[in-house]
Amino acid sequence: MNRRTDQLNLTRGPPSTAFNPILPTLMLTTFLAGVPTIATAQNVQADGGAAARAGAIEHIAKMQRLFPEVSTEKQPTPPVIPELRIDLDPGGAIGSFQPSGPTITAKNAFFQDLGTNGRTCFTCHLPDSAWSFSAQHARDRFEANPNDPLFRLIDGATCPSDDVSTLSAKQRAYSLLLTKGLIRIGLPMPASPREFQIIAVDDPYGCNTDPMTGLTGSATGTVSVYRRPLPTANLGFLNTIMWDGREPSLFSQAVDATKNHAEGTIPTTLQQQQIVSFEGCTEAADPVLCADIPAGAGVFTAQIFDDAGEYLFGSGANGGPISLSKQLSKFFIGINDPLGQNPTGAPFTSEIFTLFSNWGSLHGHDKKTERRQAIARGEQLFNTTKINITSVAGLNDALHQSSIDGSCGTCHDSFNVGNHSVKAPLNIGVADAGKNSPPALDIAGLPVFTIWCTSGPLAGKVYEVTDPGRALITGQCADIGKVKGPILRGLAARAPYFHNGSATTLRDVVEFYNQRFEIGFTEQQKADLVAFLSSL
Numbered sequence: 268m269n270r271r272t273d274q275l276n277l278t279r280g281p282p283s284t285a286f287n288p289i290l291p292t293l294m295l296t297t298f299l300a301g302v303p304t305i306a307t308a309q310n311v312q313a314d315g316g317a318a319a320r321a322g323a324i325e326h327i328a329k330m331q332r333l334f335p336e337v338s339t340e341k342q343p344t345p346p347v348i349p350e351l352r353i354d355l356d357p358g359g360a361i362g363s364f365q366p367s368g369p370t371i372t373a374k375n376a377f378f379q380d381l382g383t384n385g386r387t388c389f390t391c392h393l394p395d396s397a398w399s400f401s402a403q404h405a406r407d408r409f410e411a412n413p414n415d416p417l418f419r420l421i422d423g424a425t426c427p428s429d430d431v432s433t434l435s436a437k438q439r440a441y442s443l444l445l446t447k448g449l450i451r452i453g454l455p456m457p458a459s460p461r462e463f464q465i466i467a468v469d470d471p472y473g474c475n476t477d478p479m480t481g482l483t484g485s486a487t488g489t490v491s492v493y494r495r496p497l498p499t500a501n502l503g504f505l506n507t508i509m510w511d512g513r514e515p516s517l518f519s520q521a522v523d524a525t526k527n528h529a530e531g532t533i534p535t536t537l538q539q540q541q542i543v544s545f546e547g548c549t550e551a552a553d554p555v556l557c558a559d560i561p562a563g564a565g566v567f568t569a570q571i572f573d574d575a576g577e578y579l580f581g582s583g584a585n586g587g588p589i590s591l592s593k594q595l596s597k598f599f600i601g602i603n604d605p606l607g608q609n610p611t612g613a614p615f616t617s618e619i620f621t622l623f624s625n626w627g628s629l630h631g632h633d634k635k636t637e638r639r640q641a642i643a644r645g646e647q648l649f650n651t652t653k654i655n656i657t658s659v660a661g662l663n664d665a666l667h668q669s670s671i672d673g674s675c676g677t678c679h680d681s682f683n684v685g686n687h688s689v690k691a692p693l694n695i696g697v698a699d700a701g702k703n704s705p706p707a708l709d710i711a712g713l714p715v716f717t718i719w720c721t722s723g724p725l726a727g728k729v730y731e732v733t734d735p736g737r738a739l740i741t742g743q744c745a746d747i748g749k750v751k752g753p754i755l756r757g758l759a760a761r762a763p764y765f766h767n768g769s770a771t772t773l774r775d776v777v778e779f780y781n782q783r784f785e786i787g788f789t790e791q792q793k794a795d796l797v798a799f800l801s802s803l
Contacts, residue, residue, distance in 0.1 A: 316511070316512065316513030316514065316515070316740045318455070318457070318458060319454050319455065319457070319511075319513045319739060319740045320513055320514070320519070320523055322454060322455025322489070323452070323453055323454055323455070323523070323527060324523065324526050324527060325455075326453040326454075326455065326489045327421060327453070327526065327527045327530065330420075330421055330427040330453070330480070331421065331530055333427070333428070333479065334420055334421075334427040334428055336383070336384045336419055336420055336421065336530070337420070337431055338384075338385070338414040338418075338419075339383065339384055339385045340385050340412075340414045340415065340416060341380060341385045341416065342380065342385055342386055342387045342389055342390045342416045344372050344378045344387065344389055345372060346371070346372060346373065347369050347370065347371055347372065348363070348365070348369060348370040348372060348394070348566075349365075349369045350364065350365050350366075350368050350369050351363070351364050351365075351588075351589075352364075352394050353571060353572070354394050354395035354760075355395070356395060356396075356397075356570075356759055356760035357403070357759060357760070357762070358570060358573060358574060358759030358760070358801045358802075359570065359571075359572040359573040359574040359576075359759070360570070360571050360572035361394070361395060361396075361397055361568060361569070361570055361571065361757055361759070361760040362568065362569060362570070362571030362572075362587050362588040362589075363394045363398070363500065363566055363567070363568050363588060364566065364567045364568075364587075364588035364589050364591075364592055365565070365566050365567075366563040366565070366567075366592050367561060367562075367563040367564050367565075370545055372389075374541075375541045375542070375544075375545050376388075376534060376537075376538035376539075376541040376542050377389065377499075377541065377542045377545045377546070379538075380529075381525050381529055381531045381532075381534050381538065382525060382528075382529025382530045382531030383529070383530045383531060384416065384419050384421065384529060384530045385416040385419075386416045386417075386419065386528060386529045386530075387416075387529070388499065388524065388542065390416045390417055390528075391417065391450070391496045391528070392496065392498065392499040394568070395760065396760050396761050397498050397500065397568045397756070397757025397758075397760040397761045398498040398499045398500035398566065398568055398757075399495070399496050399497060399498045399499075399761045400417070400448060400496065400761070401448055401760065401761050401762050401763075402444075402445065402446060402447055402448035402762065402763055402768065403762070404448075405417060405441075405444050405445050405448055406445050409437075409438075409441065409445060413434060413437050417444070418437065418441050418444070419530075420440070421527070421528070421530055422450050422451045422452070422453075422527070422528055423441055423444050423450065423451070424440040424441055424444075424451070425440060425441075425442060425443055425451065425471075425472035425474060425493075426440075426451070426472050426473065426474030426477075426480055426491070427474075427480060428474070428477065428479070428480055429472075442712065443493050443712060443713075443768075446712065446768075447493070447495075447712070447763055447767070447768030447769070448495055448496075448762075448763060448768050449493035449494060449495060449767065449768050450493065450494060450495075450496055450528075451474070451491050451492075451493055452491070452492050452493070452494055453480075453489045453490070453491050454489065454490050454492065454513075454739045454740075455488075455489055455490075455739075456482070456486055456487055456488060456489075456490060456739075457738075457739060457740070457741065457742030458742070459742075460722070460742065461486065461742035462720055462721065462722045462723035462725070462726070462742060462743050462744045463718050463719060463720045463721060463738065463742070463744050463747070464485035464486050464718070464719050464721055465482060465485055465486075465490070465716050465717065465718055465719075465735075466485055466717050466718070466719045466729075467716075467717035468481075468482065468714060468715070468716055468717070469714060469715040470714040470715075471712060471714065472714070474491045474714075475489075475490060475491050475714055475716075490716070490735065490739060491714070492714075492733075492734045492735070492739075493713060493714075493734075493767065493768075494510055494734070494766050494767065495763070495764075495765070495766055495767070495768050497509070497510065497753060498568065498754070498757060498761065499546045499566075500546070500547070500565075500566045500567060500568040500757070501547070501567055501568060501569075501591065501684070501754050501756055501757075502517065502546050502547045502548070502549055502565060503547045503548065503549060503550055503551065503565055503595045503598065504551070504594075504595065504598055504681060504684045504686060504754060505549045505552060505686070505754075506549070506551070506552045506600055506686075506687075506688065506689060506690050507690050507692070507751045508520055508549070509751075510736075510750040510751060510753075510766045511692070511736060511737045511739065511740050511749075511750060511751075512690065512692060512737060512740065512751060513740050516549070516553055516556050517542075517543045517546060517548060517549055517553075517556075518539050518540075518543055518556060521534060521538075521539045521542040521543060522534060522539065540559065540560065543557075543560055543564075544560050544561060544564040544565075545564070545565070545566065546565060546566065547564055547565020547566060547567075548560040548564065548565065551598055551599050551600050552600055567588040567589075567591045567592040567595075568588050568591075568756065568757045568760075569586060569587050569588040569590075569591045569756045569757055569803065570586060570587070570756075570757060570758075570759050570760070570801065570802050570803055571586065571587040571588065573638060573642070573801065573802055575634055575635065575637075575638035576635055576638035576639045576642055576798075576802065577635050579622075579623075579802050582625075582626075583625030583626060584622060584623050584625065584626060584639075585621070585622045585623075585683075586622050586623065586802055586803070590622070591683065591684075591756060594682065594683050594684060597682070598681065598682075598684070598688075599688075600688060600689060601688055601689050602680075602681060602682065602688045603615055603616060603619075603676075603680045603681065603682060603688060604680060604687075604688050604689050605673075605676070605677050605680055606666075608688075608689050609688075615676075615680065616676070617650055617651065617674040617675070617676040617677075618650045618651075618676070619649065619650055619675065619676040619679060619680060619681070619682060619683070619685065620646050620649055620650060620682075620683055620685070620799075620803075621646075621682075621683065622646065622683060622802075622803075623639070623642050623643045623646050623799070623802065624643060624646065624647070625643075626639040626640060626642060626643035627640070627643035627644065627647065629643075638798065641794065641795045641798040641799075642795075642798045642799050642802045643799075644792075644795040644798075644799075645795035645796045645797070645798050645799025645800065645802075646799045648788075648792055648795060648796050648799070649675045649676075649796065649799060650674070650675070650676065651674070652674060652675065652786065652788075653672065653673075653674060654673045654674055654675070654677070654780075654784050654786060655670055655671075655672065655673075655784060655785070656670070656671040656672075656673040656677060656784065657669065657670050657671075657784070658696070659671075659693055659694065659695050659696075660693065660694035660745065660747075660748065660749060661691065661692055661693040661694060661745075661749055662677075662678075662691075662693055664745070678691070678693060678695075678752050679752060679755060681754075684754055684755070684756065685752075685754055685755025685756065685803070686751070686752050686753060686754045686755070687751070687752050690751075691751070691752070692736070692737045692746065692749035692750055692751050693749055693750075693751075693752065694736065694747065694748035694749045694750075695783065696748075696783055697748075697750075697765045697766065697767065697769060697779075698732040698733050698734045698735075698736055698748035698750075698766075698767065699731070699732060699733075699748065700713075700715040700731040700732055700733050701715065701731035702731075703731065705769065705779060705783065706778070706779060706782035706783055707770075707775055707778035707779040707781075707782055708765070708769035708770055708775065708779055709769050709770075709771060709775075710733050710767065710769050713733040713734075713767060713769075714733065715731055715732070715733055716730075716731070716732055716733070716734075716735060717729065717730070717731050718730045718731075718732065718735060718738075718744075718747055720744040723743065723744050723745075724744075724745070725744040725745060726744075728744065730744075730747050730748070732747060732748050733767055733769075734748065734750075734766065734767055735747055735748070736748045736749045736750050737749040737750065750766045755800070755803055756803050757803065758773060758800050758801065758803050759773075759800075759801040759802075759803075763775075764776050772797075773797045773800045773801060774793065774797050776800070777793050777796045777797055777800075778793065781793065
């Protein structure tokens with residue numbers, strides 16, 4: 268397919284295993300912190316995206332028939348994922364901890380080839396990238412082997428019809444994967460009673476504008492959006508699965524991922540259980556579904572070492588994955604919810620993170636001490652900065668308040684984890700395009716959809732977005748651009764950020780919030796916040 272800008276007008280009514288001398292010391296020191304016992308909490312998550320999931324699977328099957336994979340090289344896998352694994356990352360080192368002990372990969376379907384294109388779950392979910400993958404990781408893998416299983420037409424390319432006959436063609440085809448770490452997701456237009464039509468698309472790749480691969484009209488066909496893969500760790504803290512919440516459980520997610528990303532068939536019940544046992548089940552949200560998952564199962568990931576601040580646990584600090592795993596026994600759906608959904612009735616507090624508060628009293632001017640002081644200041648800023656929240660769909664409109672006196676914790680309320688403790692898809696403007704393009708973010712290269720609301724409370728309104736978000740699941744205009752807020756641990760290992768990879772660095776994330784909500788951070792405060800976020 269020729270590379271061009273297509274405009275559709277539809278107005279018709281493997282991780283590095285190289286030895287580094289710091290790793291054995293980190294392993295020994297970390298184990299001295301001890302191993303916790305895991306408990307669970309309870310609640311239930313319902314399924315709201317059956318039609319979207321079925322349509323996505325149908326789309327994948329069609330693309331397989333029309334555009335079969337050129338390469339099927341297999342995914343290499345280490346024989347064992349140890350109880351504690353530490354990998355270097357751009358900020359220092361990321362840790363992975365399994366309370367129930369090591370995993371023999373040959374005995375767990377997460378690491379097995381269940382499809383037809385050489386992929387496993389491990390292809391896109393790696394420990395050195397906090398069980399996701401970074402854009403830099405994708406570039407390194409492409410340079411090492413352009414036929415690596417990560418690079419597959421079905422979702423790694425901007426469109427399954429892309430030309431991959433030469434190295435330069437492959438670079439173009441996998442450009443969003445290489446620059447923003449994005450995977451293509453093909454979702455059907457919602458069925459009636461849908462409240463909107465897509466009346467125009469500016470698509471640099473032509474995937475949405477070609478009726479064979481994309482939309483066939485303003486209300487029919489497939490919408491291709493490009494999203495970052497979420498980590499397959501720390502999942503016990505989840506209440507919503509996938510950016511748009513379309514999956515009802517981790518079991519269904521394992522099935523759909525195998526059928527779509529691995530181009531396989533339905534994994535067996537045992538294979539599904541193995542996958543979820545490795546990832547960790549959403550016991551707080553799905554107590555019944557998780558009943559057969561062994562206690563203490565799952566993997567936790569968090570930054571464990573900072574290049575300047577050194578160890579992020581001990582000396583009064585509680586960073587790292589072992590400490591994080593101890594939080595799960597305290598978690599329940601609605602914990603610290605600011606809008607009255609905490610089942611205990613306890614009041615909301617904006618003091619979300621308490622990992623590094625003791626470092627605020629450190630004295631000294633050496634490199635390590637100054638970095639730790641900065642991390643502590645950043646944590647304090649996260650907890651105490653007042654934010655005038657405006658124009659956030661799912662919050663201001665839902666509460667009928669044009670302005671809300673909030674904080675970072677208003678949307679990131681789970682203690683020492685940072686996601687929202689209840690289902691709360693929001694649109695903070697990351698998906699906006701055109702005249703409302705988000706400040707400090709790079710949305711270049713993403714398709715832009717012009718969406719016209721034809722019915723419902725927002726009838727007549729027109730949106731320009733790079734991703735319709737949860738609206739593709741519900742069909743409601745109120746959900747345009749809405750996605751969930753992700754867990755905030757292991758950030759340093761998995762750039763870029765936001766669902767569309769539009770923030771290249773954590774500094775870009777901070778700058779976006781600073782400009783979007785007119786916070787007025789000083790340069791020092793921005794640096795302190797980045798230091799803190801990098802330590803999570």
